[in-house]
Amino acid sequence: MQxxxxxxxxxxxxxxxxxxxxxxFSYVSSIRSPQFAVIQALNSLALGGLLFLLxxxxxxxxxxxxxxxxxxxxxxxxxxxIGANILRSYDGVNLWFAMIGAGIAVAVFGGxxxxxxxxxxxxxxxxxxxxxxxxxxxxxxxxLMIWGGDPIPVPTPAAFQSPLRVAGFMFPTYRLVVVxxxxxxxxxxxxxxxxxxxxAMIRAGVDDMQMARAVGIPVSKLxxxxxxxxxGIAGAAGVLGGPxxxxxxxxxxxxxxxxxxxVILGGVGSLIGAFVGSxxxxxxxxxxxxxxxxxxxxxxxxxxxxVIAFRPQGLFGRMSA
Amino acid sequence: MTIETTSSATPAVExxxxxxxxxxxxxxxxxxxxxxxxxxxxYINLASQILIAAIFALSLNxxxxxxxxxxxxxxxxxxxxxYFAAWFFTRGGVDHVSAAVIAILATSVVAGxxxxxxxRASGLGFLMITLALSQVLWGVAFRWAAVTNGDNGxxxxxxxxxxGIDLNGAANFYWFALIIFGVSFILMxxxxxxxxxxxxxxxxxxxxxxxxxxxxxxxxxxxxxxYAGFWGGVSGLLYVYYHKYIHPTSLSITTSAEGLLSVxxxxxxxxxxxxVGSILVVMLKNYASAYIERWNMLLGFVFLFIVxxxxxxxxxxxxxxxxxxxxxxx
Amino acid sequence: xxxxxxxxxxxxxxxxxxPATQNVSLSVLPGxxxxxIGPNGAGKTTxxxxxxxxFFPTSGTIKLFGQEVTRxxxxxxxxxxxSRTYQIITLFNKDTLQHNIxxxxxxxxxxxxxxxxxxxxxxxxxxEAIRVLGLVNLDHLADRPVSDISYGEKRRVEIAMAxxxxxxxxxLDEPLAGLSSGERTNVKQLVAAIPRETTVVMIEHDxxxxxxxxxxxxxxxxxxxxxxxxxxxxIADEKTREVYLGH
Numbered sequence: 001m002q003x004x005x006x007x008x009x010x011x012x013x014x015x016x017x018x019x020x021x022x023x024x025f026s027y028v029s030s031i032r033s034p035q036f037a038v039i040q041a042l043n044s045l046a047l048g049g050l051l052f053l054l055x056x057x058x059x060x061x062x063x064x065x066x067x068x069x070x071x072x073x074x075x076x077x078x079x080x081x082i083g084a085n086i087l088r089s090y091d092g093v094n095l096w097f098a099m100i101g102a103g104i105a106v107a108v109f110g111g112x113x114x115x116x117x118x119x120x121x122x123x124x125x126x127x128x129x130x131x132x133x134x135x136x137x138x139x140x141x142x143x144l145m146i147w148g149g150d151p152i153p154v155p156t157p158a159a160f161q162s163p164l165r166v167a168g169f170m171f172p173t174y175r176l177v178v179v180x181x182x183x184x185x186x187x188x189x190x191x192x193x194x195x196x197x198x199x200a201m202i203r204a205g206v207d208d209m210q211m212a213r214a215v216g217i218p219v220s221k222l223x224x225x226x227x228x229x230x231x232g233i234a235g236a237a238g239v240l241g242g243p244x245x246x247x248x249x250x251x252x253x254x255x256x257x258x259x260x261x262x263v264i265l266g267g268v269g270s271l272i273g274a275f276v277g278s279x280x281x282x283x284x285x286x287x288x289x290x291x292x293x294x295x296x297x298x299x300x301x302x303x304x305x306x307v308i309a310f311r312p313q314g315l316f317g318r319m320s321a
Numbered sequence: 322m323t324i325e326t327t328s329s330a331t332p333a334v335e336x337x338x339x340x341x342x343x344x345x346x347x348x349x350x351x352x353x354x355x356x357x358x359x360x361x362x363x364y365i366n367l368a369s370q371i372l373i374a375a376i377f378a379l380s381l382n383x384x385x386x387x388x389x390x391x392x393x394x395x396x397x398x399x400x401x402x403x404y405f406a407a408w409f410f411t412r413g414g415v416d417h418v419s420a421a422v423i424a425i426l427a428t429s430v431v432a433g434x435x436x437x438x439x440x441r442a443s444g445l446g447f448l449m450i451t452l453a454l455s456q457v458l459w460g461v462a463f464r465w466a467a468v469t470n471g472d473n474g475x476x477x478x479x480x481x482x483x484x485g486i487d488l489n490g491a492a493n494f495y496w497f498a499l500i501i502f503g504v505s506f507i508l509m510x511x512x513x514x515x516x517x518x519x520x521x522x523x524x525x526x527x528x529x530x531x532x533x534x535x536x537x538x539x540x541x542x543x544x545x546x547x548y549a550g551f552w553g554g555v556s557g558l559l560y561v562y563y564h565k566y567i568h569p570t571s572l573s574i575t576t577s578a579e580g581l582l583s584v585x586x587x588x589x590x591x592x593x594x595x596x597v598g599s600i601l602v603v604m605l606k607n608y609a610s611a612y613i614e615r616w617n618m619l620l621g622f623v624f625l626f627i628v629x630x631x632x633x634x635x636x637x638x639x640x641x642x643x644x645x646x647x648x649x650x651x
Numbered sequence: 652x653x654x655x656x657x658x659x660x661x662x663x664x665x666x667x668x669x670p671a672t673q674n675v676s677l678s679v680l681p682g683x684x685x686x687x688i689g690p691n692g693a694g695k696t697t698x699x700x701x702x703x704x705x706f707f708p709t710s711g712t713i714k715l716f717g718q719e720v721t722r723x724x725x726x727x728x729x730x731x732x733x734s735r736t737y738q739i740i741t742l743f744n745k746d747t748l749q750h751n752i753x754x755x756x757x758x759x760x761x762x763x764x765x766x767x768x769x770x771x772x773x774x775x776x777x778x779e780a781i782r783v784l785g786l787v788n789l790d791h792l793a794d795r796p797v798s799d800i801s802y803g804e805k806r807r808v809e810i811a812m813a814x815x816x817x818x819x820x821x822x823l824d825e826p827l828a829g830l831s832s833g834e835r836t837n838v839k840q841l842v843a844a845i846p847r848e849t850t851v852v853m854i855e856h857d858x859x860x861x862x863x864x865x866x867x868x869x870x871x872x873x874x875x876x877x878x879x880x881x882x883x884x885x886i887a888d889e890k891t892r893e894v895y896l897g898h
Contacts, residue, residue: 068445070452120629125445126391127628130585133393133578134624141618253574257456260449268446294467297460304453305438312441511769516762519770523743523754530741533703534816535729535758 013276013315020280024287032290035169040290042175046244048282049182053237054255055262055274056189057230063206063269064226066125067118070132073256074139075106075231079238080247081147082106084154087242095157099236106235107228114227119220136252144249154242178240185233186275193271202226206269258285261300265307267317276315345593353499362491369495371603372502373559378583378595379509380552385581386590387513388545389525390440391448393577394455397435398553400572402428403561404462407475417481425554432550436543443528455577462569474568478561488562498559505552510592512548521545522590575617579606582620586627588634597636654717656681656820656850657702662711664694664701664874671697672708673874679820679867681716682847686865686882687854690894694874695854696738699822702852703735704728715820729758732819736809738828738854742797748808749793752780755815783815784808787841803834810841821845823853827860835860862886870894 021041029037058072082102087095113135121127156174164171193199201222205212213219238247245251262281266273280303288296307315357365377399384390405424409415415423439450462469469475480488488494512518523531524538532538561567570576579602587598602623609619631638655678664672671694679685687695701708704725713721715731723731743751756776757763770776784790787807792800797808806826813821826842827835839860845851855861862868868885870878878888885891 062445066445068449117625117629124632126448127632129391129393129445129448130581130624130628133574134621134628137575137578137617137621137624141615141621145615145618253456257453257460260453260456264450264453294465295461297457297464300457300460301454304450304457308438308441308450312446512766514769514771515766516757516768516770516773517764517766519750519754520757520763526743526745527741529705529725530737530743531754531758532705532725533729533735534755534812535726536763537724537726 009316010272010276013272017276017279017283021283024283024291028287028290036290038169039172040286042172042179044283044286045279046175046178046282047286048279049179050237050241050244051255051258051262051281052182052275052278053185053233053240054259055266055278056186056271057233058259059263059266059268059270059274060189060202061227061230062263064202065223068125068129068132069227069230070129070256071110071113071135071139072132072230072234072259073252073254074136074143075110075234076238076241076255077143077247077252078109078139079103079106079235080154080242080245080251081143081152081238082235083239083242084152084247085147087154087157087239088152095239099239102239103232103236106238107232110231111224111228113231114224118227119223136256140249140252147247149249151246151248153246156243174243178244181240182278186271189271198222198225258300261304263314265303265314267314270314270316273314273316342593349593349596357492357495365491365495367603367607369491369498369563370607371600372495372498373556373563374579374583374603375596375599376502376505376559377553377556378580378587378599379506379592380549380556381580382584382589382595383509383512383521383545383549383552385584386594387518387521387525388542390443390542390546391581392439392451392549393448393574393581394435394439394451394453395549395553395580396572396574396576397451397455397458398428398432398550399557399560399576399580400458400462400567400569401431402554402557403567403571404469404475406558407478407561407567408468410479411475411477417479421481421558424558425551428554428557429547429551432547432553433543435550436546440539440542440546452574452577455572456574459569459572459574462572469569472569474566476566478565478567480562480565494563498563501555501559505555506592506596509552513592517541517544575620578620578624582624582627585632586623586635588636591634594634594636598634601635653680655679655714656683656716657852658712658714658717659698659702660712660714662698662701662713663709664697664706665709671874672701675711675871675874675876677869677876677879679850679852681819681850683850684864684866685850685852686861686868687852687871688856688858688861688868689871689877692873693871695871696824697874698871699735699824699854702822703733726758729816733822734813734816734818734820735822736813736824736826738824740802740805740809742805742808742812744798745796747794747796748784748789748800749777749780751797751808752783752812752815753777755812756780759816780815783811786814786844787811788837803830803837806830806834806838807841810838814845818849820850820852823851823855825854825856827855827857839864 021044025037025041028040054072054076058069061067061069079102082105083098086098086101117131118128121131160174160177162173164173164176193203201212201217204217205219205222209219258281262274262277265280266277281300284299284303285296288299292299356368381392381395384392402424405427406420409423410417410420413420435451435454439447439454442450463471480494482488483497486493488497520531520536521541524536524541528538560571583598583602584595585598586601587594587596605619605623606616610616633641657679659675659677662672662675663670675698687698689695700706702713704720704723707722711721712719715728715733718731720728720731743754753770753776756779757770762773781790781793784793787810789804789807789811792804797805810823810826823842826838830838835857842851842853842864853861853864862882865882867880868882869876870885870891872894877894878885878890
């Protein structure tokens with residue numbers, strides 16, 4: 001019964017995302033040009049994909065550890081800078097290699113943060129939030145110290161530079177790659193959660209932490225593992241986003257609120273929620289910026305208010321945050 | 322969600338601490354009154370900044386300390402009031418009094434709306450929603466350049482001339498800020514000591530019990546949210562008079578975080594705490610920026626230090642560490 | 652026919668598909684002393700939480716003195732004369748006993764919205780709070796914080812806080828839980844002394860003590876009413892023995 005419910009809601013929500021996308025698409029193509037609309041649609045999907053990579057980790061950490069990790073935006077930015085460094089300093093370095101490298105680096109950083117700082121405050125959730133907030137300031141300022149105040153453009157990997165031509169339209173290939181990566185990550189995370197032992201332990205912990213402890217799940221190691229996983233995905237996402245957004249000071253503050261809104265929309269601890277929410281926000285933000293550049297942020301209020309008013313636990317959330 | 326609040330256990334300790342408190346307020350009062358007589362403009366201006374930050378922190382403390390509602394978006398109200406006042410004065414063509422009234426009223430209305438949204442949740446959900454809402458406002462201030470002038474900020478604001486007194490001098494502005502601070506401190510103190518304030522503390526400690534006793538927990542929180550937003554707006558008004566300029570940074574998470582740090586560093590849920598915290602944060606910010614550029618990094622480290630070493634606030638925390646040190650030395 | 656003080660009609664509550672309350676109907680007359688018994692997990696506290704409005708039932712109706720309250724919020728029900736105590740002690744730990752009781756008094760008064768007058772200046776409330784503490788023999792500790800007093804004393808403050816509201820219907824959730832035998836006798840006397848204007852519904856595991864206080868008994872098992880009626884009839888019932896002794 002539960003899963004049937006979730007399935008129905010998933011289908012409905014995906015239809016809603018498609019409708020929002022289609023409405024924005026047709027409107028934009030009617031007032032600008034179909035080609036412009038195609039590009040905006042792909043931009044929406046690419047932003048949605050990046051948001052998913054950020055929000056899924058945030059949501060997973062929140063669901064399991066009851067920890068609102070405000071360093072998550074900084075993880076993304078750190079990944080973007082490390083990726084930019086790798087891609088710019090070694091000619092012809094593979095994008096995937098940069099992603100794995102930055103992902104591991106950020107994951108290790110996250111693991112240290114969890115193990116040696118957050119662990120001290122396990123019973124004090126406000127303290128934990130404040131520490132992650134302080135940490136995000138430190139990371140952001142450290143990036144500014146190391147890489148300076150100017151944005152660092154990241155070259156699009158050579159293999160994905162030429163656009164794809166289909167039915168007379170040009171599709172920016174790299175956007176497609178980003179979307180495919182996000183979808184692959186979504187499937188990977190789904191399989192990890194539903195099909196593996198680690199996933200079963202995570203689900204048990206999200207559902208009922210005390211029970212999970214009681215049946216002997218190594219909760220402490222699990223926390224570190226999930227925190228590292230979330231941090232690593234955020235770091236890799238930063239690399240992936242580099243060629244689109246470049247690496248710049250304030251990237252963290254641009255991305256974190258979008259991820260927060262995604263999680264509020266989708267519901268904490270829900271992978272499907274993060275997925276659907278990311279693409280809703282991706283479309284609304286991108287088309288909003290294209291049509292009303294001044295007011296794109298105001299438009300972000302709307303889905304948030306509607307969801308909080310009618311379904312405060314989020315579209316797919318089971319617990320209220 | 323645990324927030325450390327100081328409370329006195331036995332009558333003896335209470336008597337001692339209330340003597341200390343009276344002494345503290347007396348010293349503070351004297352310092353505040355004689356300050357402009359023997360210090361230069363730099364320190365007088367610093368004191369004005371502290372007073373503005375203290376009003377902001379006191380208003381946030383109503384939520385965090387007395388209501389148990391940890392908001393990470395309180396900068397919204399400081400920034401909104403400042404933007405409203407600056408916009409209506411410089412572009413709307415209205416006089417200072419009208420601009421101030423509009424700014425405070427509009428800010429309170431927005432606080433009412435934000436309260437409706439964010440109080441659907443409590444705990445971490447409340448924190449995330451307040452943060453998201455304020456970040457959206459910050460984005461609007463940056464992007465809606467036609468109205469807010471974007472990254473350039475709104476300039477051209479002047480200081481008002483109440484009863485014909487020119488507030489452009491450092492000392493005169495200080496007196497003005499001190500009067501507003503005094504009024505807001507007293508009114509917030511009355512609020513927290515009132516029957517309603519006691520009910521508010523009850524909803525912080527045992528919300529379920531309070532509802533069962535007949536208190537409308539949601540309404541108590543919402544009223545407090547609006548009241549805190551109102552005083553946040555007052556601090557924003559002073560802020561824009563002081564700087565004669567407003568920039569999106571004032572709406573950023575850094576501003577909210579500085580307020581929260583002031584509350585926690587001084588000791589949340591106490592009246593004097595946020596004032597002490599504001600002194601610390603403003604002094605640190607001013608002195609640090611004279612030597613290093615890295616205010617945000619320092620702010621981050623101070624956060625870590627306070628939360629990890631002195632979660633109950635600097636004054637009780639120092640006392641505790643001192644006692645432990647004494648105990649260890651014996 | 653007298654209108655029941657508390658009437659529950661066909662109440663159902665599901666938690667994520669699991670039924671916690673199944674088709675429960677019961678009716679408690681004004682002044683009655685009702686005991687609700689049942690094994691752990693029978694849904695006793697869940698039932699209380701629906702009566703107080705802490706959560707809403709999936710379906711069914713709850714009435715207080717004939718007025719439907721099914722969708723009212725907890726604080727609205729308190730104003731209709733409903734009070735409760737908690738199985739897990741839920742007091743204001745850092746505050747004095749007197750302040751705890753005063754909050755109970757304040758909850759039903761207009762003064763709870765007063766943002767100007769300090770609570771400490773309401774002398775009449777303080778006097779009344781100390782009088783109520785006297786009823787549970789704790790007036791000598793009125794100015795001590797709750798964290799200073801013993802567990803048994805806290806149990807009595809729980810009851811005093813509810814009694815201060817002069818409720819028409821009082822729900823007692825395991826008032827004897829965790830008490831020594833001496834303290835039990837003490838609390839038992841307190842409950843027995845509750846005036847008849849107050850209807851009492853009590854959950855309790857300690858049958859030896861609780862049965863003496865009850866006139867009628869409802870037996871819950873897996874969220875269903877198994878037996879319901881006069882005390883002796885319920886005790887003698889075959890089904891009661893089945894639930895408690897196994898088949």
